[in-house]
Amino acid sequence: MENKMFCYQCQETAGCAGCTKSGVCGKGPRTAALQDMLVWVTKGLSEVAVRMREENQNVPDEVNSQVVENLFITITNANFDDEAIIRKIKETLEMKRELAKSLSGTEPMSPAALWDDAEHMEEKAKSVGVLSTEDEDIRSLRELITYGLKGMAAYLKHAAALEAKAENRNTADGKRDTAAFLEKALAATLNPALTAEELTALALETGEYGVTAMALLDEANTSSYGHPEITEVSIGVRKNPGILVSGHDLYDLEQLLEQTDGTGIDVYTHSEMLPAHYYPAFKKYSHFVGNYGNAWWKQKEEFEAFGGPILLTTNCLVPPRDSYKERLYTTGAVGYPGCRHIEAGEDGKKDFSQMINQAKQCPSPVELETGSIVGGFAHNQVLALAEPIVEAVKSGAIKKFVVMAGCDGRAPSRNYYTDFAKALPKDAVILTAGCAKYKYNKLNLGDIGGIPRVLDAGQCNDSYSLAVIALKLKEVFGLEDINDLPIIYNIAWYEQKAVIVLLALLSLGVKNIHLGPTLPAFLSPNVAKVLVQQFGIAGIGTVEDDMKLFFK
Structure with missing residues (x-):
């Protein structure tokens, strides 16, 4: 056919x-x-x-x-x-x-x-x-x-x-x-x-x-916006009407926060916009109140429950239900038939007044959960904590760092990453960036001497921070090869931004990266063989088998 x-x-x-x-x-x-x-x-x-x-x-x-x-x-x-x-x-x-x-x-x-x-x-x-x-x-x-x-x-x-x-x-x-x-x-x-x-x-x-x-x-x-800093982010809701912002574009968020200031409307983040809370410049907005929901693939249920307008600033749009389509706005590279699209003016600025006026007529968000999550561990913040981290490694309190950056997705096989995080030895610390963190960032994994066991650097592009941290640790420990660090790479991928992150890590000489939940379909057997032979690229197995592999 x-x-x-x-x-x-x-x-x-x-x-x-x-x-x-x-x-x-x-x-x-x-x-x-x-x-x-x-x-x-x-x-x-x-x-x-x-x-x-x-x-x-x-x-x-x-x-x-x-x-x-x-x-x-x-x-x-x-x-x-x-x-x-x-x-x-x-x-x-x-x-x-x-x-x-x-x-x-x-x-x-x-x-x-x-x-x-x-x-x-x-x-x-x-x-x-x-x-x-x-x-x-x-x-x-x-x-x-x-x-x-x-x-x-x-x-x-x-x-x-x-x-x-x-x-x-x-x-x-x-x-x-x-x-x-x-x-x-x-x-x-x-x-x-x-x-x-x-x-x-x-x-x-x-x-x-x-x-x-x-x-x-x-x-x-x-x-x-300043360097990200350790921040506790609410995952509950308030009684005011709200606007929900998803995607990655911080400048879009900034403009929306400026235009909603003093209007009685709260602004929430969704999925990859969560790390915006870590930047000092956004903390001056008292109506920037928290994160709503989870990773991009749950948006149909979560956008419907939110009740107010939603702004999609970048990819990760799931075709919307009719029940909330009239509340969904797109901007930048994003677009969907029937959804209102907000273009930038000649000065590069965007007018969100239509969203704001609609929000004033909407109910407050339906509460999905309560509590908070902690993030903000980009390279500048982690390097400020370098001394206690290095001491924890030298003392044996931290035995391994596990890079679990990348993307989340709807396949049930991705529950592997939740189970893997739960099964990690208590002396292992997760380094993450991207929406893959939603598989484990609400688990109570504790800390090691005050160092949280999940260090969230931010969005998928903040995988750069993880590379900077690894290179700094290599320098601190006087190692010749980045692969001699006590770091395991167990990365989830979904789309093309994860591909450039993978290629970036390979260009830095990182080897033995495990990629899941499946290897890319676009890798032919011969190309996959080259990546395996030259860089040690591998897939994932069961949690039990991978624990034995990574923690011999």
């Missing part, structure tokens, strides 16, 4: 092989095809940008921004709005057409760089998807690179929003360098002459630039 679509970029892809009828994420075949088309024309635009640089021409910043935005739109659970994707395809073709006029070279270009027929985009989309690359290993490596670049684009987008906000931002040059690499790597996936070995090297280089992108975002976040 002919596939209606083909997508295998996320962990929950059907049968751990590929979605061929409709996406597990909720996207249909037409949306999938349009996203394939958007990626393909973005690669073509990137090739033109690369040629411009080769001819010593300046590539306008709006081209870099377009490439970043386009990739972000195609991340899992980000945009389901076909008309919005079509507009982006047309914008990209128009931009490519204008830029190509400046090229003087006569070297042949790829079909993606030359194609310009917006009227027939949906017919063309049938021939430019993942399976258009016939060689399984080349296809696997191209997709590994592309998915890593999608994750990198998300981080660059957030950094760019804060750079635009502040005139004196020292991330600008680094962002341009990273965008130039992103375009070079995208163009390289069109090159039929590149071998598997060359593409493997490019995947590792993608990881190196992934570290840079996460460092840029860390700099943008901390210079704007």
Whole structure:
């Protein structure tokens, strides 16, 4: 039977092989095809940008921004709005057409760089998807690179929003360098002459630039809002009407907090926005009151119970129920048919007045739970605690650190991570970032000499903090190899931001990473074999077997 679509970029892809009828994420075949088309024309635009640089021409910043935005739109659970994707395809073709006029070279270009027929985009989309690359290993490596670049684009987008906000931002040059690499790597996936070995090297280089992108975002976040600090976050509710904010974009949250100040409306975080509470700059808002609910995949029940407007600032959108669809707002790269979308003005700022007015007419949130959770253990905070942590390691009070960063998801097999956290020896400390923490961050795992046994660094991009902490510990203990540290890597993944985190760790020389609940479907047997042989990548087993493996 002919596939209606083909997508295998996320962990929950059907049968751990590929979605061929409709996406597990909720996207249909037409949306999938349009996203394939958007990626393909973005690669073509990137090739033109690369040629411009080769001819010593300046590539306008709006081209870099377009490439970043386009990739972000195609991340899992980000945009389901076909008309919005079509507009982006047309914008990209128009931009490519204008830029190509400046090229003087006569070297042949790829079909993606030359194609310009917006009227027939949906017919063309049938021939430019993942399976258009016939060689399984080349296809696997191209997709590994592309998915890593999608994750990198998300981080660059957030950094760019804060750079635009502040005139004196020292991330600008680094962002341009990273965008130039992103375009070079995208163009390289069109090159039929590149071998598997060359593409493997490019995947590792993608990881190196992934570290840079996460460092840029860390700099943008901390210079704007201060360094995260240890914070106790309420998970209950108050009696006021509320607005719920999900996703990763801190600048969107800041603008909403400013516009709701003094209105009698409380603001709550959901899923990956939880770490916003750790930043000092947001603590001045008395109406920024807590976190509501859990990881992204529980949003249908939790958004319905919340009762007020919900703002989706980045991916992790589940197709909404009609019962709350009129309360769901999207912004940035996110989109869903029938949901109101809030665009930024020419000054980069957003007007949330429609949400605010709606919130005033809504009831207070339904309470789901009570109590609090503690986080804020990003690199600056952990390094401030370096002395007691090092002493705890030297004394044997802490025997192992277990990096359990990454993503949560709806598969029952992910309960492994809850059971694994519960089974850990009492002298093990969890280092986490990303929504994977919701599998264990509400457990009472205690502390070791006042050091909590779950140290939450923040969002998925804050996996950078975990790398900084590991490198600092390597220096403190005078070790030659980062793999000599008493650190275990047992990481859950779901979508493409987890892919760039994985490539970043590999580029730093980290080995023996265990990845679950399944290995990526886009890794061909030969590519998986290379990762196993060179880096010790492995899957997960049962909790009992993995305890024996990790704690010999």
